[in-house]
Structures are given as C-alpha cells and as structure tokens.
Amino acid sequence: MGVRSRWNVLAPLGLLAGFAVILVLLLVAKSPTPAAAQTNGLILEKKLLKNSNIVQVGETLTFAITITNNWNTTVITLPMIDMYDQTVLRFVAANPAQNTHIAATGVISWNNVLASTGPLAPGQSVVIITRFIAEHPSPRVVNRAETHDAYDSQGNLVGNGSSNVDNEAVGGQTPLTKTLDLTVPPIAGQQITFNLTIRNDGMANIVALPINDRFDPAALQFIYAVPAPDRVEAGLLVWTNALRAPLVTVLPPQQTVLMTVVFTALTDISQTINQAEVVGARDTYGNDLAPAADEVPIQILPGPTATPTPRPTRIPQPVEPTEAPAALPTFTPTGTPAEGTPAATEQPAAEATPEASPTAVAGGGIPIGLPDTGTNATGRLWLFGLAVILVGIAALLLMVKGRKI
Known part of the structure; x- marks a missing residue:
C-alpha cells in the first residue's frame, strides 16, 4: 500500500479522535466543578498545645484543630473526622462534642462541626478541641484530622483540608537516689544507715516498684529495713514491690517514697560498693518503666583498740602484835x-618463851605464822x-x- 493510500485511511480516524476529545471537554465544562479543584478551599491545621511533641505516658494531650474558610463563599456544612492511634492514646473528650467514636479503630466523627457555631463565612475559622491520654510509649504517634463533603451556601463542594501531628510518647521513669546517712566514714562495729529515694518522674501512677539492694556480705551485715524485704540472701535484699505499708501503695506522678536500710560494719575495708536498683516497675496502664540504679562507694575505718580496765588494789591492813604471857612466880x-x-632447892623462875614476831602478808592482812603460846x-x-x-x-x-x- 502506498503512502497516499495510508493517508486516506488515517485521516478519517484522526478527525474522529479530535471530535471525541472536543466532546469530552464540552461535557466537562458543562458539569458542576467541585471546590476541591479550587485552590485552598478549606485550610485545616492541627496542633498539640504543648511546647514539645514529646509526651509522657499518663499525660493528657490537648489538640486544637483549626479550620479556616479560604474561599469566597460561605460554608454551611462541614463534616470532619479525627483519627488517632488507639494502641497508644485513649480519647477523653471533644468540644464541640463528636457524633460518633469508635475506640476499636480510633476514629472520631462529626457530622457538622458548624452545627453549634453556624455558617463559616469567607476568612473565618472554627476551632475544635480534642483531648487524649497517652497510655503507652511509642516512638511515633500520628494524630490526623481531615474534612470531607463540605458544602457552601450555593450547594457547591468545598475543597477538603487535612492535617496531621507527629508525636512521641515516652514511658515514665523512676529515678533512684541512694545516700549514706553519715558525714564521715563509718567505723567497724558501727551501724550504717542507707536512704533510698525513688521518684515517679512520669505522668501515670506507679503501682509496682520492685527493688534490689546489693551489698558486700564480708563488710556489711544486714540488720533491718523499712519496709522489710521479701527475701534476704547473701549480699542481696529483694523487695518484690516496695509500695506497701508503711509506704504508699500507689505512687502518684511527681511524688517520692523513702526507704531505709540498716547494716552493721563488720570490718575495716578500703572501699566497698552498695548498690540499689529498680527493675520491672509498672504504671497503672501496665507499662514497664525504664530501670534505674544508684550506688554508694564506702570506706570502713578500723574500730578503736580496747584498753584493759585496771583492777582495784587491796591495801594491806597492819596486824596488831599478840601480848606475851607473864612468867609464873617462883615459890x-x-x-x-x-x-x-x-632443903628444898630454889628453882629458878621459868623464863618466858620468846614469841615469834607476826609477819603480815602483803595485801592479805593475815600473818604468816602465829605466836608461840607455850x-x-x-x-x-x-x-x-x-x-x-x-x-x-x-x-x-x-x-x-x-x-x-
């Protein structure tokens, strides 16, 4: 087939295609044009009313959703939906109140947010407030709002608006501080008191607070603690939950508890470590909190050397001499x-027998020998x-x- 023959075939087809395009354009031009095609029909802005997008578990999040009519007609119907992560956030309330709320999917719906405020004139804005509570930690929490099927006073669809906010929900913490209740190094034989201060640094109540306290059994001997530990092992004290009498059973946000642990220093040592830790603490939403620990290095000095107590010395008492018996007279x-x-021979008078001198024993007061009495x-x-x-x-x-x- 020649070139001329091909042209004779393609030319009618091209004309038909051209007429079809023109017809489609005419049909589109005659149909109603939605406001969505109009630039910036509605402007929606969602903002977390907080200086930081980082929130803590237990904290209440307040969002402000602002919708502005950026067109030249008045909007009379303005439906909106707000979507949130139900695995992280729990919906509390909205103003104006929502029409439906599906907690399983995290969708809040308003049939018309202008129902209580009236039509939205060009350039005017309406603000919707939503409140949530962060119940679980998450590195990224997306909260999104959007309008749909908005109509103006002339019955035209108005361009939709949408906005989302990225947040980070972080879990609570329980900072622990351990201190030695002494201003000077302890001495061997002396009692040593440690104070444990645990603070709820989050925004949710803490209901479980396990504590482990580790010490050197060669240097310290456990005496008692308040509250008493659940288990005492060599070098380890264990509290499965320290939140019990005489302490509180629930630790509110930004509150502290104080524990006391008392030991006896057994021997002098240049340095030993006493450590306490929080592992497995949980908040009221069942979240595991970040662990915390603190340690105190201590030195134990040798105790004073015992000085023997002098015993009283008995003072010897003088012994009075015994009087010698008189000699018998001669007849x-x-x-x-x-x-x-x-004739009777004169008998010489009997000589008195000399007496032994009594000798006193030092300290006893008792003579060594008794006098000869004859x-x-x-x-x-x-x-x-x-x-x-x-x-x-x-x-x-x-x-x-x-x-x-």
Missing part, C-alpha cells in the same frame, strides 16, 4: 627445914613437875612442925 618456903631433911607438850610437863615439888615441900614443912610440938 620460896619461909620455914627452916628439919634435920635430915634436904601450850605445847614440854610446857605441860614442866608445870606438872613444879606442882609435885611444891606438894613435897609442903609435906616436909608439916612433918617438921609436928615434931616440934
């Missing part, structure tokens, strides 16, 4: 003895002999006197 006869009778066997025989002689002399005197008569 001398006065008469003349008879002839043939031997009551031994030899002394008794001497007295007996003297008595016999005296009796004999008396008998002789009687006999001599009898003869003279």
